[in-house]
Amino acid sequence: MIHLLDSIRSAPGQKAFEWKARREAQGTAQPWQPPQFFTCPKCQRRATRAVWAEHLYVCPNCGQYQPIGGYYRLSMVLDHGSFRELNGRMHGHDPLHFPGYSEKLAMQKKKTGLDEAVVSAVGRIEGQPAVVVVMDSRFFMGSMGEGVGEKVTLAVEYAAAHRLPLIIFTASGGARMQEGIFSLMQMAKTSAAIAAFAEKGGLFISYLTHPTTGGVTASFASLGDVTLAEPGALIGFAGPRVIEQTIGQKLPAGFQRSEYLEEHGFVDQIVPRSEMKATLARLLRLHQNHTKGGKRL
Amino acid sequence: MIRDILNEIDAVEQALARDDGPQRAYLTRRRADLLAGCKALTPEDRVFLARHTHRPKIDAYINALFTDFFEQKGDRQCREDPSILGGVALYKGQPVTVIGHRKGSDLQGNLKYNFGMPGPEGYRKALRLMKQAEKFGRPIITFIDTPGAYPGLEAEARGQGEAIARNLAEMSRLEVPVIAVVTGEGSSGGALALGVADRILMLENAVYSVLSPEGFASILWKDASRHGEACALMKLTAQDLYEGEIIDEIIPEPLGGAQRAPEALFAKLDERLQAQLAPLRRMSGSALVAQRYKKYRRIGQE
Numbered sequence: 001m002i003h004l005l006d007s008i009r010s011a012p013g014q015k016a017f018e019w020k021a022r023r024e025a026q027g028t029a030q031p032w033q034p035p036q037f038f039t040c041p042k043c044q045r046r047a048t049r050a051v052w053a054e055h056l057y058v059c060p061n062c063g064q065y066q067p068i069g070g071y072y073r074l075s076m077v078l079d080h081g082s083f084r085e086l087n088g089r090m091h092g093h094d095p096l097h098f099p100g101y102s103e104k105l106a107m108q109k110k111k112t113g114l115d116e117a118v119v120s121a122v123g124r125i126e127g128q129p130a131v132v133v134v135m136d137s138r139f140f141m142g143s144m145g146e147g148v149g150e151k152v153t154l155a156v157e158y159a160a161a162h163r164l165p166l167i168i169f170t171a172s173g174g175a176r177m178q179e180g181i182f183s184l185m186q187m188a189k190t191s192a193a194i195a196a197f198a199e200k201g202g203l204f205i206s207y208l209t210h211p212t213t214g215g216v217t218a219s220f221a222s223l224g225d226v227t228l229a230e231p232g233a234l235i236g237f238a239g240p241r242v243i244e245q246t247i248g249q250k251l252p253a254g255f256q257r258s259e260y261l262e263e264h265g266f267v268d269q270i271v272p273r274s275e276m277k278a279t280l281a282r283l284l285r286l287h288q289n290h291t292k293g294g295k296r297l
Numbered sequence: 298m299i300r301d302i303l304n305e306i307d308a309v310e311q312a313l314a315r316d317d318g319p320q321r322a323y324l325t326r327r328r329a330d331l332l333a334g335c336k337a338l339t340p341e342d343r344v345f346l347a348r349h350t351h352r353p354k355i356d357a358y359i360n361a362l363f364t365d366f367f368e369q370k371g372d373r374q375c376r377e378d379p380s381i382l383g384g385v386a387l388y389k390g391q392p393v394t395v396i397g398h399r400k401g402s403d404l405q406g407n408l409k410y411n412f413g414m415p416g417p418e419g420y421r422k423a424l425r426l427m428k429q430a431e432k433f434g435r436p437i438i439t440f441i442d443t444p445g446a447y448p449g450l451e452a453e454a455r456g457q458g459e460a461i462a463r464n465l466a467e468m469s470r471l472e473v474p475v476i477a478v479v480t481g482e483g484s485s486g487g488a489l490a491l492g493v494a495d496r497i498l499m500l501e502n503a504v505y506s507v508l509s510p511e512g513f514a515s516i517l518w519k520d521a522s523r524h525g526e527a528c529a530l531m532k533l534t535a536q537d538l539y540e541g542e543i544i545d546e547i548i549p550e551p552l553g554g555a556q557r558a559p560e561a562l563f564a565k566l567d568e569r570l571q572a573q574l575a576p577l578r579r580m581s582g583s584a585l586v587a588q589r590y591k592k593y594r595r596i597g598q599e
Contacts, residue, residue: 090599095541096532146597153594175485175507177517180531181543184507185596187486188493191462192469192593199470215507217458218446218486223466237458237486238448242512246448256453266456 017071017083020113024069025053040064056273065210065230065273069112070119070136073169077132077277078123086122086131087154091115092147092179101178105140112139116147117172120155122164126281128288131159133168137211141173144216148176149186152220156193165203165284170221174214187219194223203287205280208235208258208267222266226283229258229267299335299342303553306331335553338502340528340537344510346502347482351556353563355382355397355440358480361563362570363388363395369426375455378419380411380447381491383426385435389571394430396423396491397440400481414447417460420490424464427471436474436574439491444509446487461490468493469589472582476573478566479535479544480555484509495589496573497543499535500562501550505543506533543596546573 026049039046043062056076057066074083091109094101109115117139122131133155135142144152152168159166175183194204206224210233217237229235236256244251254260261267271279309328316324338346346352359366363386371377383396400406400413407413423439430437446457468475477494483505499505508516510524513531532538535547548566551558577585 095597096530098530150597150599177507177513180507181505181533181538181541182597184485184489185543185593187462187489188465188469189593189596191465192493192590195466195469196590198466215486218461218490219465220462222456222459222462236453237446237461238453242448243450243453247450251450255450260454264454264456266459 013085014081014083017085018075020071021069021075023113024072025049025057025075040066058273063231065232067137067171067210069138070114070134073134074119074121074123074132076273077125077167077280078121079125079127082124084122086120086158087151088119089115090147090151090154092145092176094178095146095182096178096180098178098180104178108140112136114139116151117142117144118148118151120151122158122162125277125284128165128281128284130165130167130280130284131155131162133166135169135171135209135216137171137173140176142171142211142216143173143176143183144186144190144219145176145179145183146186148172149183149189152190153193156190156197156220160193160197160200160202163200163202165205165287166197167205167207167280168220168224169207169209170212170216171209172212172214172216172221174216184215187215190220191223194220198223198225203284205283207271207276207280208261209233211235213237213239227267228269228271228279229261231258231270231272233258235261235266299338299345299554302331302334306553332552340504340531340534341525343502343534344482344504344528346554346556347504349554349556350402352481353555353559354402355399355442355480357559358397358440358478358563358566359386359395361559362567363393366395370422372418372421373425374418374421376418378415378422379409380413380415380443381419381423383423388436388438388574392433392435394426394435394437395440396426396437397480398443398488398491400442411447413443414445415443415487416447416449416452417455417457420446420460420464423491424460424467427464427468427475431471431473434473436476436578437471438570438574439475439477439494441477441479441483441488441492441505442481442503443484443487444482445485445512446490458486461486464490465493469593470586471589472586474574474577474580474585475589476570476577478548478570479503479505482509484512493589493593495577495585495592496545498546498548498566498569498573499538499544500548500555500566501535502554503535504533505535505538506531 037046040059042064045061120133205226208229212235366386368384382399398413399410475494476496477492479499510527511521514523514527515521538544555562
């Protein structure tokens, strides 16, 4: 995937990005001792990391999708050498002074090597520039607090200011409880940013991955001009456990999965990971030179 | 606990109504003492008051503050959701759109209104009324009082998340004044979906939070019974939110909660609502949108 020749003419920061992506592909924060094998949590079959990577972390045996890191996904989507990170060092704070939260944040940072549950970048997809935001469910379940809300909003505003299309890969357990009302307000903030971006005529592709729930589903994730989803992803507002408790009955198989949402009219298409980049490139081409009110953007 | 104090106040007041003998002086003094005990409330007490069965509901606010209310039902797509009440009314002789969560004051009412937990149809009805308000240049006044959006099978199938998201996005662009009043409990996205406003007023004993204290405790500690502890940590009272610059104004309530003297509360709310609405009415649509964007933009900005 990464060739020697490419790394010679790569942009500044590209090396660090590739290192991060490779580290995530190896699935560990300690690159000096990568576990050789990875076991599919669904079918329990083992394969080497190399085989998993070749299959883009879709189980080679049963086809189950594994969550993947933000940088790793960006390396799959962006043209080689085009990556430039936006607001890389930004992270959340502890607005409620919630007991144990700061320590937990520090632990998550150490565990994942990320500063927040989202990575945003500007780059090219088959030569076409775009702002790409990827949420990372390994960091605090991808939950949205002030840090995530701010990074997403800044990326949307960047896309608006530079008249670039916007792609967001969502993966989130919802609002970050430890930030209380401030995390709830991030829903309003991000949605307002998307609405302003839409009014300017910007293209927003929302790409839902496993899991997308709660406050993220109820804000920017649901506001795409085009909504795509990875196969089999859990997507919903309320969690299945809460629903079962409320209605007092078992939920049908496949409930709140990508296929269910497609059937109910909330997803344009389900796109497998192997076609992710080609599909995005195609959509960007289809929206090339689009105009709003007859004025070229 | 406020519950015990309120029960005793009720008992004392009943005794006062019956007794005009020598006990009167003592009872009057006792009542004053008890009411003084309602001054220092814990967050948990406020959650109790915010959910009090006799706390004024949206119908009471509409009767007290507006005239000529005309209810509008249905989302024009699928169904009428009675857990949100909305329509046109006159406020000081001027048309406004009023929308709010509807709770019942007894079990029957609560079953009918689904305990104030709307489905996507409720939010889509609200959006329909708001777009209509924008069309006719009417200010929008919303009343927030919900345990959250309904977590049900049909609600999910019809896009609960999408309905809330759409409201957040559309409300941020409305070119008419929007004022939200948090009157009871405001929980989660289900509350926020009526809450993206130019001004947010909040009753003294109302609460507003990312999730109900029970839900919060069950997510963080897998134990809903620790909701008392959650109340203390969540910073969900009007005072906390005012200090956090989430809300704009606190509307004082009578001692012991709004249910004890609703008329006094309505008068105060009326006065503040009028004061907040007047300057907004003079602003242009685009200025309102820009101001509202900024209001939410700065939350969590470094």
